[in-house]
Amino acid sequence: MSNENIRQISWQDIISLAEVRQLPPGEIEKTCLQKGLTPARYLRNMNAISRDEQLRLLDARVGVCGCGGLGLYIMSHLARMGVGHLSVWDPDTFSESNLNRQLFASYASLGQSKVEVCRHFIQQINPAVAVTARKSYWEDDRESIFKQQQVIVDALDNIPSRLALAEACAEEKIPLIHGAVAGWYGQITVIMPGDKSLQVLYGSAVGKGIEQEQGTLPFTAAAIASMQAAEVIKLLLNRETDLTGEICMVDLLDLSIERIKKTVT
């Protein structure tokens, strides 16, 4: 079916139905999808994903650890795709050095909580998405919200925290989408429970990597975050991905992508 011929329903009509039936708009969207009616906001998701897959995304739960260069783009992408329940952790506030790359960072948002600003913009982008914004470390919710996620995204900014997150995900048997950036370079991999590839990548490293010297460029963060979001969607929809068995190294300066087979899992 051509994308243009899909039966659709506008947000205004969804809101009206939600008021009449005293239900959240997200529930109306689900009912519409079940009845073969696509909310207009998801029209351009069709037919890259099916209507049934869109419905699954509306019910999905994803946790994003870190709300900076990577995390903010990931939150935006997942909300636009229609992932229904998003949790995000970051204790930080916006500072001037974030302005070169972080989505939603502006002079107006300096000093404000990153997760609160993120929630505000996500509600503007897709009000049907439930956002749990936690101005704290993910470890603080380790025994509660964290465990309820179907997929966790590593959008952190230091190596010891990344290793601790990988360990927690392994214990809870939650898939982890790892991404990291420095300058023109980035890396991404999908870590299924039992996969020790992050330990191989980082060994016993402490602190930070070459980003200390190379900085972090906006398009690198956006590119790696986009790849992470795509991997989240693939996992949620049980689509195949090579990144469970590979680490992908991206070099935007040389325009090269190296895909390395994981040898230790």
Next chain:
Amino acid sequence: MKVKVKLFANFRKDRFKEKDMELADDCTIGWVVDHLKIPRKELGVIFLNGLSAETDTVLKDGDTLSIFPMVGGG
């Protein structure tokens, strides 16, 4: 012996992407890293013929060595 050395990301700057290096027998990965003046603290994952390896691993003729920096920003 001859070893193919591949460098990635900023390690290529002022060095090379890929080079066949003529090395002495019993040469270790760590020797190559130091010879190329790659700071050890920037060193990330190392692959030798597609398998992760450590700096004390001794190289053999015909090996392919890939050296990546540590990338951890977000």
